[in-house]
Amino acid sequence: MATPPGFQMQVLRENLLFLTSITVFILTLSAGVDVQPQEERYEPDYTCYHNVSSIETELRLLSMRHAGFIQLNNDYRSRAGHSQLVLRMSNFSSGVQTVAGGKVRVLLSYGEHAREFFPVESMLYFIKNVTNGASFSLNKSSNHTFSMWVLNNFDIIFIGMANPDGRDYIEKTRNYCWRGTQSGVDINRNFDWNFGGPGSSNNSKDGEFRGLHPFSEPETEVFRNLSYVFAPDAFISFHSGARHIYIPFADSLSQHSRRQPINKTLLLRLARYMSRSCPSRPFKFGLAYDLTGYTADGTAFDFMAGHEKIPFSLAVELWEHKKHEGQSCFDEFNPKSEVLQAELSLVHPMYIELLKYLQKWKKESFQRFQVKKDIDSLLIRRKKDDGHQRLPIRKNAMFYSEDSKANRDFGATLPSQLAFLMLFILMIALVALLVRHVCQMVRKKRIISLRSLSATFSLLKLS
Numbered sequence: 135m136a137t138p139p140g141f142q143m144q145v146l147r148e149n150l151l152f153l154t155s156i157t158v159f160i161l162t163l164s165a166g167v168d169v170q171p172q173e174e175r176y177e178p179d180y181t182c183y184h185n186v187s188s189i190e191t192e193l194r195l196l197s198m199r200h201a202g203f204i205q206l207n208n209d210y211r212s213r214a215g216h217s218q219l220v221l222r223m224s225n226f227s228s229g230v231q232t233v234a235g236g237k238v239r240v241l242l243s244y245g246e247h248a249r250e251f252f253p254v255e256s257m258l259y260f261i262k263n264v265t266n267g268a269s270f271s272l273n274k275s276s277n278h279t280f281s282m283w284v285l286n287n288f289d290i291i292f293i294g295m296a297n298p299d300g301r302d303y304i305e306k307t308r309n310y311c312w313r314g315t316q317s318g319v320d321i322n323r324n325f326d327w328n329f330g331g332p333g334s335s336n337n338s339k340d341g342e343f344r345g346l347h348p349f350s351e352p353e354t355e356v357f358r359n360l361s362y363v364f365a366p367d368a369f370i371s372f373h374s375g376a377r378h379i380y381i382p383f384a385d386s387l388s389q390h391s392r393r394q395p396i397n398k399t400l401l402l403r404l405a406r407y408m409s410r411s412c413p414s415r416p417f418k419f420g421l422a423y424d425l426t427g428y429t430a431d432g433t434a435f436d437f438m439a440g441h442e443k444i445p446f447s448l449a450v451e452l453w454e455h456k457k458h459e460g461q462s463c464f465d466e467f468n469p470k471s472e473v474l475q476a477e478l479s480l481v482h483p484m485y486i487e488l489l490k491y492l493q494k495w496k497k498e499s500f501q502r503f504q505v506k507k508d509i510d511s512l513l514i515r516r517k518k519d520d521g522h523q524r525l526p527i528r529k530n531a532m533f534y535s536e537d538s539k540a541n542r543d544f545g546a547t548l549p550s551q552l553a554f555l556m557l558f559i560l561m562i563a564l565v566a567l568l569v570r571h572v573c574q575m576v577r578k579k580r581i582i583s584l585r586s587l588s589a590t591f592s593l594l595k596l597s
């Protein structure tokens with residue numbers, strides 16, 4: 135059937151229009167959100183939201199008021215010299231030995247992206263939740279029990295403001311679209327994990343500018359150092375703008391080869407628990423390159439998972455707008471001031487699920503590790519007796535092994551001490567048995583000799 139040529143032209147034009155808009159849409163998505171200033175229709179109310187100086191003041195006060203379980207470290211600094219506010223929270227007077235296998239070590243990072251204010255607020259909410267319940271005057275209340283549980287079973291380090299220069303820049307320029315450091319580097323593209331890939335940019339004007347080389351920015355140093363000296367069991371990089379929990383990996387190479395993290399099942403299980411902590415608005419979760427539809431090269435959480443072999447490494451996007459009309463950046467990444475508290479209380483239970491899961495995992499893997507260690511040491515001892523060479527101990531990031539950096543505060547000493555103790559008890563038991571045996575022998579002999587003696591006597595008597 136013939137159609138009029140005018141109609142065909144119209145269809146063609148419509149198709150073209152459709153294709154063009156799709157292309158523009160995809161280009162916009164792949165380019166990321168612009169960091170150029172936009173006309174903000176909404177600005178935060180700084181009596182609800184903190185600013186750079188009030189975050190610092192707040193954390194300093196908390197560390198002074200609760201010196202027994204909060205320490206603030208100002209050694210790590212940005213390029214402009216601002217403190218990255220590294221805060222450690224744990225009951226410092228309860229040693230690691232009070233918990234079998236040691237306290238669970240957690241490293242949490244906030245404020246990598248300057249315009250994402252919400253994660254930093256969520257950190258403050260969590261810390262204050264714990265400190266508010268820690269006071270002795272609250273003995274036996276459920277608030278107190280909860281805080282004791284956190285402080286005595288966990289050792290948590292918060293990188294409170296990973297990118298203070300960027301925050302400072304926003305507050306001075308009121309460009310709420312700004313994401314990078316003051317010089318525009320996206321520190322979450324500056325890590326040594328597929329650095330330089332297409333999921334980042336070499337253009338210093340781009341929001342995903344990766345910097346000149348891995349760790350070119352002083353802001354990324356703190357991650358590398360803490361990963362080494364603290365050897366966390368879990369690392370989480372907090373963001374906002376979506377409601378997602380990502381497990382590694384996000385980089386383009388992994389997407390291409392469909393690389394999976396070693397303990398994918400465990401990571402997904404953790405993500406599921408965390409997602410369910412908010413039944414009214416559950417988080418989406420999955421492999422980062424599957425869930426996002428874009429790739430990100432040189433990210434903190436990929437580096438922690440792939441390079442540093444941290445057992446649990448996640449990126450969590452805490453908040454997503456319901457409907458955003460564009461124009462304004464602040465409310466694209468952060469809830470409006472009026473609903474800030476409600477949104478904070480909504481994400482708070484996620485921390486509890488995270489901690490509960492990690493505690494359970496650590497306890498179980500410690501128990502498994504002990505059994506393995508005992509078997510290993512028996513095998514090694516037997517091998518030695520056979521005159522063979524000592525078996526190499528298999529490396530396993532999930533466990534504490536002799537060659538693991540994680541031994542620093544807990545050490546391989548406890549299991550080997552236990553093995554030694556068991557050996558000692560065994561020796562004592564053997565000696566005791568031997569002594570008993572010898573005693574019995576002696577007694578028997580004496581009885582025999584007494585008998586024979588009495589027999590002699592009786593013989594003598596008789597005679």
Ligand SMILES: *[C@@H]1O[C@H](CO)[C@@H](O)[C@H](O)[C@H]1NC(C)=O
Pocket residue numbers: 180181184185186187188
């Ligand atoms: C930051 O917030 C505090 C407390 O709300 C306020 O007193 C201070 O003036 C603010 N600082 C700046 C630089 O806006």
Ligand SMILES: *[C@@H]1O[C@H](CO)[C@@H](O)[C@H](O)[C@H]1NC(C)=O
Pocket residue numbers: 209210359
């Ligand atoms: C980070 O680690 C490096 C190398 O171990 C060390 O030189 C540097 O002083 C550390 N930085 C801080 C702030 O501790």
Ligand SMILES: *[C@@H]1O[C@H](CO)[C@@H](O)[C@H](O)[C@H]1NC(C)=O
Pocket residue numbers: 203225226227228229232268281282285286
């Ligand atoms: C800290 O640990 C000590 C020693 O185990 C204990 O006596 C104290 O109650 C704990 N304090 C808190 C706040 O958990």
Ligand SMILES: *[C@@H]1O[C@H](CO)[C@@H](O)[C@H](O)[C@H]1NC(C)=O
Pocket residue numbers: 263264266267276277280482483486
């Ligand atoms: C802290 O959060 C926990 C878990 O949501 C809650 O049970 C506890 O009551 C909170 N404590 C305070 C002081 O708000």
Ligand SMILES: *[C@@H]1O[C@H](CO)[C@@H](O)[C@H](O)[C@H]1NC(C)=O
Pocket residue numbers: 270271272273
């Ligand atoms: C709470 O317990 C501590 C020690 O466990 C005790 O010193 C203190 O008096 C108690 N406070 C109250 C209000 O019961």
Ligand SMILES: *[C@@H]1O[C@H](CO)[C@@H](O)[C@H](O)[C@H]1NC(C)=O
Pocket residue numbers: 266272275276277
């Ligand atoms: C526990 O904390 C919550 C929130 O801070 C508070 O409303 C509640 O009164 C506290 N409960 C007790 C028993 O102190």
Ligand SMILES: *[C@@H]1O[C@H](CO)[C@@H](O)[C@H](O)[C@H]1NC(C)=O
Pocket residue numbers: 336337
């Ligand atoms: C930046 O990357 C593009 C392609 O990704 C490349 O063509 C260009 O030469 C690079 N520029 C610099 C300065 O490296």
Ligand SMILES: *[C@@H]1O[C@H](CO)[C@@H](O)[C@H](O)[C@H]1NC(C)=O
Pocket residue numbers: 396397400499530531532
């Ligand atoms: C993954 O985790 C499980 C459970 O903790 C452990 O048995 C396994 O060895 C881990 N695998 C690796 C490669 O770390």
Ligand SMILES: [Zn+2]
Pocket residue numbers: 246247250372373374
């Ligand atoms: Zn972000």
